[in-house]
Amino acid sequence: MSPGKKLKVATASLAGCFGCHMSLLDIDERLFTLLERVELDRSPLTDLKVLSACDLGLIEGGLCNAENVEVLRLFRARCKVLVAVGACAINGGLPAQRNHLDVRECLTKVYGEGSVPNDPELPLPLDQVHPISDVVRVDYFLPGCPPSAEVLWQFLTDLLDGRTPKPGAGLIAYD
Amino acid sequence: MTTPASKTRRIAIDPLTRVEGHGKVTLLLDEHAHVTQARLHVVEFRGFERFIEGRPYWEVPVMVQRLCGICPVSHHLAASKALDAVVGAAPVSPTADRVRRLMHYGQVLQSHALHFFHLASPDLLFGFDAAPERRSIAALAAELPEVARQGVLLRRFGQECIRLTAGKRVHGTGSVPGGVNKAVTPAERAALKADLPQVLAFAREGVARIAELYGARRAELEAFGTAPSGLLSLVGRDGRLELYDGVLRARDAHGAVLLDGVDPARYREHIAEGVKSWSYMKFPYLVSRGPDSGSYKVGPLARLQNCDFIHTPLAEAERAAFVAEHGGRPVHAPLAYHHARLIELLHAAEVIGELLDDPDLSGDDLLRKGPRATEGVGVIEAPRGTLIHHYRVSPDDLVTHCNLIVSTTHNNQPMNDAIREVARTHLDGHEPTEGLLNHLEVAIRAFDPCLSCASHALGQMPLHVEVRGPGGALLGSRTKESRG
Numbered sequence: 001m002s003p004g005k006k007l008k009v010a011t012a013s014l015a016g017c018f019g020c021h022m023s024l025l026d027i028d029e030r031l032f033t034l035l036e037r038v039e040l041d042r043s044p045l046t047d048l049k050v051l052s053a054c055d056l057g058l059i060e061g062g063l064c065n066a067e068n069v070e071v072l073r074l075f076r077a078r079c080k081v082l083v084a085v086g087a088c089a090i091n092g093g094l095p096a097q098r099n100h101l102d103v104r105e106c107l108t109k110v111y112g113e114g115s116v117p118n119d120p121e122l123p124l125p126l127d128q129v130h131p132i133s134d135v136v137r138v139d140y141f142l143p144g145c146p147p148s149a150e151v152l153w154q155f156l157t158d159l160l161d162g163r164t165p166k167p168g169a170g171l172i173a174y175d
Numbered sequence: 176m177t178t179p180a181s182k183t184r185r186i187a188i189d190p191l192t193r194v195e196g197h198g199k200v201t202l203l204l205d206e207h208a209h210v211t212q213a214r215l216h217v218v219e220f221r222g223f224e225r226f227i228e229g230r231p232y233w234e235v236p237v238m239v240q241r242l243c244g245i246c247p248v249s250h251h252l253a254a255s256k257a258l259d260a261v262v263g264a265a266p267v268s269p270t271a272d273r274v275r276r277l278m279h280y281g282q283v284l285q286s287h288a289l290h291f292f293h294l295a296s297p298d299l300l301f302g303f304d305a306a307p308e309r310r311s312i313a314a315l316a317a318e319l320p321e322v323a324r325q326g327v328l329l330r331r332f333g334q335e336c337i338r339l340t341a342g343k344r345v346h347g348t349g350s351v352p353g354g355v356n357k358a359v360t361p362a363e364r365a366a367l368k369a370d371l372p373q374v375l376a377f378a379r380e381g382v383a384r385i386a387e388l389y390g391a392r393r394a395e396l397e398a399f400g401t402a403p404s405g406l407l408s409l410v411g412r413d414g415r416l417e418l419y420d421g422v423l424r425a426r427d428a429h430g431a432v433l434l435d436g437v438d439p440a441r442y443r444e445h446i447a448e449g450v451k452s453w454s455y456m457k458f459p460y461l462v463s464r465g466p467d468s469g470s471y472k473v474g475p476l477a478r479l480q481n482c483d484f485i486h487t488p489l490a491e492a493e494r495a496a497f498v499a500e501h502g503g504r505p506v507h508a509p510l511a512y513h514h515a516r517l518i519e520l521l522h523a524a525e526v527i528g529e530l531l532d533d534p535d536l537s538g539d540d541l542l543r544k545g546p547r548a549t550e551g552v553g554v555i556e557a558p559r560g561t562l563i564h565h566y567r568v569s570p571d572d573l574v575t576h577c578n579l580i581v582s583t584t585h586n587n588q589p590m591n592d593a594i595r596e597v598a599r600t601h602l603d604g605h606e607p608t609e610g611l612l613n614h615l616e617v618a619i620r621a622f623d624p625c626l627s628c629a630s631h632a633l634g635q636m637p638l639h640v641e642v643r644g645p646g647g648a649l650l651g652s653r654t655k656e657s658r659g
């Protein structure tokens with residue numbers, strides 16, 4: 001990415017807990033520096049609901065339902081660079097703990113026999129939680145649960161300055 | 176499907192934005208643009224309650240916080256409190272109690288700051304139907320940089336309280352069944368104390384700003400999305416506002432006390448949950464009132480009106496002013512949540528100040544244990560309201576049962592009532608513009624819902640699901656018969 005230009009950045013939370021978004025906000029006052037250099041597009045932090053062509057897409061969370069898959073495909077189609085942010089996007093994370101369980105049995109257990117929610121407005125759940133790289137090509141993976149604000153800051157400033165992002169040794173934690 | 180009559184139009188606000196978690200709102204309009212239905216759907220499912228079963232109990236406080244990245248500490252602590260009973264450590268040591276309280280009040284402070292400054296404030300500062308580009312933290316930073324800066328610094332302070340007690344800002348490990356694994360050092364205490372005067376000043380400015388905004392548009396905001404319901408929260412044993420540990424109190428819509436002094440471990444005798452086919456979020460109600468009239472609000476607005484007093488002076492003065500301003504009658508206006516929330520933020524800053532002066536914060540009695548029990552209930556006032564964790568643990572240390580009632584779930588019926596009310600008064604008969612639709616989100620946002628927390632259950636109807644790779648290759652598919 002060429003240095004100096006305002007980047008268009010979109011973010012999404014799929015089957016994640018928003019902790020990765022919180023970690024991004026944990027850059028604290030550097031947020032204002034970042035906002036001078038990037039323009040936020042579709043994101044839970046804005047009211048822009050339609051995704052435009054973006055330079056960078058940050059994806060938090062894995063895939064737990066059909067809607068996640070749809071949103072992810074859209075992000076891949078419209079974002080030049082797509083990043084899997086955090087354990088959930090990379091390998092499903094904690095929500096993937098349900099993968100060894102039978103979905104039907106879980107539902108009945110939680111809602112009771114005969115009263116499990118079922119409505120056209122509710123997206124089809126997948127029987128397994130998938131990493132996002134199962135469905136689209138991913139350009140970068142940022143591990144951590146969540147990746148720390150330092151990692152995210154280093155990564156974003158590297159990209160903004162036109163360098164290949166290389167979060168330095170000791171920054172990345174695989175929690 | 177969703178369009179029963181040919182003239183019926185369906186409008187969806189999807190995804191809901193500037194709220195945490197995954198949800199959408201749908202409206203059905205008839206041919207005259209009359210709203211025939213307005214619903215808030217929680218569209219995600221998780222299954223935490225189910226997959227926690229079979230795990231060793233000591234993993235639970237670290238696992239369950241992954242329900243929510245905005246209020247992980249609430250789950251971390253509610254689980255720890257429930258499991259304190261299991262390891263026979265209730266009450267925990269004074270040091271563990273203070274460290275956990277610092278973590279919790281830090282969390283309340285950061286979450287309330289995030290909600291008001293980063294997420295909701297553009298609605299109030301720029302107008303409900305401002306251009307969508309203006310309704311974000313980026314616009315706030317550009318147009319009102321000092322307000323944005325104060326929000327960021329308030330949140331930073333709360334996150335630092337969490338980091339110094341939990342080890343990490345998001346998903347730390349500081350609290351464990353029976354206590355904590357680290358106290359606060361004198362140097363850490365001093366670092367936080369140095370920031371406190373500024374935090375208190377910003378918090379007071381925040382309350383003054385919202386009081387002024389609200390006061391200037393009182394009649395309009397008071398009516399916006401307002402629907403009566405009961406109120407539920409923990410209160411201290413002496414009736415004070417208490418967010419970490421207390422007894423359950425509930426009032427009816429007029430303020431009459433329905434329940435008081437209830438041991439939180441007996442929540443099941445008083446709270447039941449209904450299920451509706453169109454949302455993964457359940458609908459709790461007070462057993463004594465039944466499913467049709469037993470709904471209640473939780474969170475800042477409920478707490479502020481449920482307690483008898485606040486023990487910290489600055490917040491108490493604001494609470495008294497709030498009550499007086501409304502003539503002592505219970506307020507049900509969703510937008511009054513903002514005012515209550517900022518008063519609580521100020522209270523959290525004051526409590527943090529007290530804790531930083533408390534010698535027990537730095538003791539070395541961290542962990543206790545005693546006779547084992549097989550069951551524990553932990554109830555805490557999370558930023559968004561009453562949070563209930565309930566576990567049973569077998570003698571070989573594995574969790575055999577888990578029940579969670581998260582804060583946002585309690586507000587499910589009130590949020591649905593609020594959007595119905597907004598739809599009825601603002602949208603009915605009008606062509607729904609983007610700005611009008613944002614009115615619905617403004618009402619939902621006021622409750623500060625955490626739909627991420629609220630989606631802990633699993634969904635039905637996996638009919639036929641295919642997952643294809645980047646090249647279109649089929650990676651997995653599964654077909655099940657429908658029960659619908």
Ligand code: SF4
Nearest residue numbers: 016017019086087088
């Ligand atoms: S990686 Fe961790 S912090 Fe990020 S969404 Fe998943 S659980 Fe939350």
